[in-house]
Structures are given as C-alpha cells and as structure tokens.
Amino acid sequence: MTATEPTTAPVTGAIEPPGDHPFSKGNLIKTLVGGYLPLLLATLVVFLPLAWMVLSSFKTPGEIVTANIKVLPESFYTQNYVDVTTTVPMARFFLNSTIVTVAGTLIKVTLAIFTAYALVFVRFPFKNAIFIAILVTLMVPPQVSILPNYILVAGMGGKNTLWGIVLPGLGTAFGTFLLRQHFMTLPRSILEAAEIDGAGHWRRLWQVVAPISLPSIATVTLVTIVNEWNDYIWPLIITDRPEAMTLPVGLTLLQNSEGNTGAGWGILMAGTVLVILPVLVIFAMLQRYIVAGLTQGSVTG
Amino acid sequence: MALPNLILIATFAYRPLFANLQYSTLNWTLGSETATAVGFGNYVEFFTSDDAPRVLGTTAVFTVFTVGISMVLGILIALALNQKLRGTTFARAAVFAPYVLSGVGVGLVWMFIFDPGYGVLSWILRGVGMRSPEWFNDPQLALTMVIIVYIWKNLGFCAVVYLAGLQSLPSDVMEAAAIDGAGPVRRFWSVALPLLSPTTFFLLMTTMLSSLQAFDLIRIMTPLGQGTSTLIYEAYLQAFGAYNRAGYSAAISVILFVILLLLTVGQIRFVERKVTYS
Numbered sequence: 001m002t003a004t005e006p007t008t009a010p011v012t013g014a015i016e017p018p019g020d021h022p023f024s025k026g027n028l029i030k031t032l033v034g035g036y037l038p039l040l041l042a043t044l045v046v047f048l049p050l051a052w053m054v055l056s057s058f059k060t061p062g063e064i065v066t067a068n069i070k071v072l073p074e075s076f077y078t079q080n081y082v083d084v085t086t087t088v089p090m091a092r093f094f095l096n097s098t099i100v101t102v103a104g105t106l107i108k109v110t111l112a113i114f115t116a117y118a119l120v121f122v123r124f125p126f127k128n129a130i131f132i133a134i135l136v137t138l139m140v141p142p143q144v145s146i147l148p149n150y151i152l153v154a155g156m157g158g159k160n161t162l163w164g165i166v167l168p169g170l171g172t173a174f175g176t177f178l179l180r181q182h183f184m185t186l187p188r189s190i191l192e193a194a195e196i197d198g199a200g201h202w203r204r205l206w207q208v209v210a211p212i213s214l215p216s217i218a219t220v221t222l223v224t225i226v227n228e229w230n231d232y233i234w235p236l237i238i239t240d241r242p243e244a245m246t247l248p249v250g251l252t253l254l255q256n257s258e259g260n261t262g263a264g265w266g267i268l269m270a271g272t273v274l275v276i277l278p279v280l281v282i283f284a285m286l287q288r289y290i291v292a293g294l295t296q297g298s299v300t301g
Numbered sequence: 302m303a304l305p306n307l308i309l310i311a312t313f314a315y316r317p318l319f320a321n322l323q324y325s326t327l328n329w330t331l332g333s334e335t336a337t338a339v340g341f342g343n344y345v346e347f348f349t350s351d352d353a354p355r356v357l358g359t360t361a362v363f364t365v366f367t368v369g370i371s372m373v374l375g376i377l378i379a380l381a382l383n384q385k386l387r388g389t390t391f392a393r394a395a396v397f398a399p400y401v402l403s404g405v406g407v408g409l410v411w412m413f414i415f416d417p418g419y420g421v422l423s424w425i426l427r428g429v430g431m432r433s434p435e436w437f438n439d440p441q442l443a444l445t446m447v448i449i450v451y452i453w454k455n456l457g458f459c460a461v462v463y464l465a466g467l468q469s470l471p472s473d474v475m476e477a478a479a480i481d482g483a484g485p486v487r488r489f490w491s492v493a494l495p496l497l498s499p500t501t502f503f504l505l506m507t508t509m510l511s512s513l514q515a516f517d518l519i520r521i522m523t524p525l526g527q528g529t530s531t532l533i534y535e536a537y538l539q540a541f542g543a544y545n546r547a548g549y550s551a552a553i554s555v556i557l558f559v560i561l562l563l564l565t566v567g568q569i570r571f572v573e574r575k576v577t578y579s
Contacts, residue, residue, distance in 0.1 A: 031386070035381070035384050035386050036386065036388075038377070038378070038381035039381050039382070039386070039388065039389065039392045042378050042381065042392060042395070042396050042460075043391075043392050043395045043396070045453070046395050046396060046398060046399055046453075046457075047395065049410050049411065049414060049453075050410070052410070052413075052414065052421060053410045053413075056413065064419055065419055066419075067424075067427075069421060069424045111305055111306040111309070112306070114302040114303060114305070114306065115302070115303040115306040115307070117302060118302040118303040119303065122302065130303070130307065133310075133315075134306075134307075134310060137310055137314040137315070139510070139561060139562075139565045140314050140315075140318065140558070140561075141510075141513075141514040141533075141561065143514050143516055143533045143536075143537075143554075143557075144317065144318070144321065144533075144536075144554045144557060144558050144561075145313065145314060145317035145318070145321075146537070146540075147317075147320075147321065147324065147536075147540050147547060147550055147551055147554065148316065148317035148320035148321055148324070148551075149313055149317055150540075150541075151320075151547075152312075152316075167313075168313040169313075170309050170313075171306055171307075171308075171309030171310035171311075171312070171313055171314060172306065173310065173314075176306065201302070226401050229403070230401075230402070230403040230404065230405075230517075232403070232404060232405055232516065232517045232520070233516050233517070233520075233537070236520070237541055247403075248403050248404075248405040248406070248517075251403075251405050251406065251409065251521075252405065252520075252521065255409065255521070262416075262418055262419050265413050265416070265419060268409055268413070269409070269410070269413060271409075272406045272409045272410055275403050275405065275406040276402050276403060276406040276407075276410075279401055279402055279403065280398065280402065283394075283398055283401050284394075287394045287397070287398075290401060291393075291394070291397050291461055294400065294401070294458070295458065295461050295462050295465065
C-alpha cells in the first residue's frame, strides 16, 4: 500500500492495523480531517483577504458599489491603477520609499556589521557596558521617542526631506545584536591566521569575517528592508507634503481623498496592492531567511 | 568603528527618554516658542481625569485580548504545522506572511472587508438575514475590529515560534510518554506544554511589548481613536492630532515607557529566579 495509489490497496488492508503512514487506509480520513483541514483553514484565512484586495483592485466602481457582490471582476479593469497615479503622486511615493529603503538598509547594515565586529574582535574599555546599553534600546520602542525626535529633526530642517525620514532610525540595535551573536560563533583561529599574515581590522572584516557570515548578513538585510519599507509612524509625522511622502504615508493621503465614498475602494485597493505586493514577492522568494531573522531576534526593527 | 552607531543610538533612542521627562513637566503647545512649567501637572491631569480609566482600560483590553488569543491560536496552528505532511512548509510561510506586510496596507484591506455598506462581510451577513454592525462608529465594535485584524496580522509570529519550540522537544521524552500509554491530548497537556514554558514565556513578553506599541492599524482604521485610544495612540493624538499638547503627550509617553520598563525588569527577574531554583 503506497501513498500514491491508496485506491488499489488490497481489501485486506482495511482490517490490518493502521500503518504509520499518514495516507494508509486507516489513517486517511484522520489525516485529511485532523491534519490537512486545519492547515487549509489557516492558509485560507490568510489568503482570502489578500485575494479579495487583488480582485477588487480590478473592479469598476459599479461592481464595488452594489448590493449584489460578485467574486470575480467582470472585465480586467485597470483604470483603478491609472486613477491611483492621478489622484496622488504614486510614482513619487514609490521612488521615495525605494530611496529610503535602499539608503536606510545600506547604512544600517553597514553600521551593524562595524559595531558587531568591534564588539567581538576589537579590545576597548567598557565593552560589556556598551553592549548592554545597545541591547536595552531593543526594549525602547521608537514610538516613545517620536516627539523629542520630531522636535530635534524638524529643528535641523529635516521636515519633508528624505534624510529626515532616514536619520533617526539609522542606529541599529537589532542588526548589531544578531550579527554579534553570529560573530561570537566564528572560529578564532581563522582570524588569528589573518592577523599573523599582517591583515588589519579593515581587511580582516571584509576579507575574512564578512564573507563567511553572508547568511547572517543577508538575514539582517532582508529584515531591515521589510521594516524600512513598512515604516509608518515616523514618516507620517515628519512629512506633510506629498513630494516627501513614502508609500504607507501616501496611502493615508489616498485614503483621505478616496476613503469611505464606496466607489473609491477600487482605487484604494489598487494603491494597497502597490504597497503590499513588493514585500509579498520578496517574502515568497526568501521566506526562510526572513522568518528566521524575525523570530530569533526581537520584536523591534 | 562602533562610534557612529553608538552616537545615533544615544541621540535618537536615549536622549528622547530624558527629553520626554523634561517635556512632560511643561504646558507646551507644539510649535509654540513659549512653555510654562507645570511640574507634575500633566500627570495629575491624566490620572484624575477620565483619560486614565479610558486610555489604560483600552490599552489593557487591547493587550490582553491580542496576546491571549494570539498565543492560544498560535500553539494550535503550530500543532497543525508540526505534522509530517506534505505542504506544511508552504502553510508555515502562508501563515507567517501577514506579519511582514505593511500595517497600513493590511488595515485598508480589512477596512474594505468590514465596510458596513459595500464590504464583503456585510454582504455575507445580509445573506443570512442580518444587518452589518456599525464597526467604525461604535467604539466597542471599533476596538473589537482592530483586535481581530491585529491578531490576523501577528498570529504567524506566535505560530512559527511555537513550531520551533515543538520541534526542539526531546523526542525520547515524547516517545516515553507514548509508550506509557499517554494519548495525544494527555501528551500535549502533561508533557509538551510544560516543556514549552520557556517558549510561552518568551512569546508572552514579546507579544505583550509589541501589542503595547501597536500603532499602524489603529491609525489607519480608526484615525480619531474612537474606542481604540491606547497609550501609544493617545500620545500620538495629543501631540500630532488636533490638540498639539506636547507636554501632555510626553507625560503619556513616559507612563508607557515606565510600563514597558517594569515589564522588562519583571521578565529579567523571573528568568533569573527560574535559573536559580530549577
């Protein structure tokens, strides 16, 4: 009796004790109800709202403002995506989000690598105290800091600028912590060999430590990309002009002009697809790294 | 090498804590050049007005329900994922996916679903002869709605962390329990769950801290904070909503920070005690 052809199993299979295999005859129903049903339900609960978002973004206003909802759009109506870009400067939001995400991630990851390397491989006083001081900030939510940071950055002229959006988030405890934990596991002998060869810290970092730590660096990078792309409260506060807004803030602007009119939902869903889809694609391709990074560190980015 | 990072952390993570303490003693309109010192006036106002029961109550309800339900559903989904079946890798990724999506985007998707006029939920309710409740106008329903969506978005985190916990359980202990005749339910309650207590504790702390920091969904789904003004949202509304009350907002931020600090210290002491006595 094999999993691929359960229907051709001999009749005697029914009275044999159920085997260990989940698809053996005695276990088949149990596997389907107890095993696959919960999995299917959980997957559908996640999938259906997102599918509804995509389907609705291709519906005409008439198909949305109706008492007789149909699941599939009648035609492939792409006007919502055009309307999104004419109602608000969507292309500008997209560009701003991309710049903020790329610049923020590059700087944050570089700073995290430097700090973690120094904490593990360089001798300097108060190292443990400094490490603890960095760790503590994992517990300080950025939300608590927004008012003082707003007053500081706005005072520096950072309002409605991209650098003003990026700057306060650049110091990184999460990436530093994750990379430090990884660097601690590296065999010291490799670095000692490099040291004997006369390599300074700079060369030891880029030619020895970084190359063998690529998976950890990739994890930190991906988590940072996702966090920068989704970041909301700070860009919301530091920008009030559309030219400087990122996508999540721009969506709020779109909601203010299209929200709750009923007919605007198609346009809003089109805008939402533009925010959610890039992250969903990256996640689908690299979920192993992202899940690992987000669950082994802490809750904050 | 570490210096740029340390300067940034000191400036944008540590300095604000002290700045908040200072601002919280001021009666200060955001944007105004002048401020008057009021000592503990902002704190007195918070704790003697309706704000304290309303905001602290909302924060407590939001935190208890999001944390409690996420953890119970999380371990059930983890059990479902912890089977030797095809497709569990895909299901694990699917369940985790909402956790990485933009809170603003997720909020909008669910606002459209909950929309009493044109939402798919109201359509389903009409199908069974019911009228859609006023999710956005009734404060209690608004809070319920935000709690549901928050759980939808963050549940995958609990599920995946519990799954990792289940997979690291010593297999000899589980087998020994099975040989002794313990059924699957008994094995879960008497063997797996106690062994998972470090995971449960880790999740309790992390989900509690992130629930106390929840902002994106509340801002997008209930911009006026109707029924959903938690500490963090009230602090935002007071400074950046209609009121521009920077001092009062800072006082609420300080209260939130003290709560987070107490939770963290409590966590550390709890872990130390466990290490010492077990």
